[in-house]
Amino acid sequence: DAMVIQNPRYQVTQFGKPVTLSCSQTLNHNVMYWYQQKSSQAPKLLFHYYDKDFNNEADTPDNFQSRRPNTSFCFLDIRSPGLGDAAMYLCATSREAPGYEQYFGPGTRLTVT
Amino acid sequence: KQEVTQIPAALSVPEGENLVLNCSFTDSAIYNLQWFRQDPGKGLTSLLLIQSSQREQTSGRLNASLDKSSGRSTLYIAASQPGDSATYLCAVFTGANSKLTFGKGITLSVRP
Numbered sequence: 144d145a146m147v148i149q150n151p152r153y154q155v156t157q158f159g160k161p162v163t164l165s166c167s168q169t170l171n172h173n174v175m176y177w178y179q180q181k182s183s184q185a186p187k188l189l190f191h192y193y194d195k196d197f198n199n200e201a202d203t204p205d206n207f208q209s210r211r212p213n214t215s216f217c218f219l220d221i222r223s224p225g226l227g228d229a230a231m232y233l234c235a236t237s238r239e240a241p242g243y244e245q246y247f248g249p250g251t252r253l254t255v256t
Numbered sequence: 257k258q259e260v261t262q263i264p265a266a267l268s269v270p271e272g273e274n275l276v277l278n279c280s281f282t283d284s285a286i287y288n289l290q291w292f293r294q295d296p297g298k299g300l301t302s303l304l305l306i307q308s309s310q311r312e313q314t315s316g317r318l319n320a321s322l323d324k325s326s327g328r329s330t331l332y333i334a335a336s337q338p339g340d341s342a343t344y345l346c347a348v349f350t351g352a353n354s355k356l357t358f359g360k361g362i363t364l365s366v367r368p
Contacts, residue, residue: 147299149299183360184360185260185345185358185359185360185361186300186345186358188355188356191355198354200355231297233299233300235300240354242287242288242349242351242354244290244302244305245290245302245356246302247292247299247300247301247302248299249298249299250297250298250299252297
């Protein structure tokens with residue numbers, strides 16, 4: 144089945160230790176998104192790629208970076224995780240420009256110790 | 257700035273009841289509205305997408321309606337089942353900021 148896959152599902156990292164979260168998709172969608180969701184909160188968009196074009200949200204901290212080496216893969220890098228970065232990180236895709244239906248992966252739960 | 261509100265935050269109903277989940281948004285200039293389901297500790301599953309030109313969409317026991325002018329959407333669940341227990345989020349896409357704006361969700365519990 145075509146889908147959005149996130150690895151790992153659970154990640155524990157130490158305060159200040161860089162961490163990378165991975166997302167892959169078999170839908171061949173042009174747009175990939177990264178959201179952060181804290182407990183009982185709405186998902187918050189961090190950035191998205193429209194093909195190779197990177198679009199950063201104005202309030203996304205510089206601590207968060209992303210890479211999209213090809214259509215299928217997208218990575219979220221947190222350079223120096225703080226305790227406040229503990230959250231669920233959700234990857235999503237849409238076929239074309241933002242506005243099309245978004246399909247989400249299962250998420251990666253990040254714990255910072 | 258678009259804001260999406262879902263009230264109440266939690267709802268508990270007995271099995272078999274028909275129920276309505278509400279969503280309101282402040283900026284009626286939306287392109288579409290999407291309802292999602294989220295199980296505890298999991299990602300989001302898309303349930304229904306309503307384009308701004310549409311009034312409703314149906315999928316199985318689910319029916320979503322959209323009244324763009326009044327900034328409201330409802331998700332109707334017929335004959336609720338314990339398996340429907342989850343958090344339901346609505347999100348609107350507004351062209352002005354080119355992104356989905358989510359509500360915080362309604363956590364539904366269907367009691368056997």
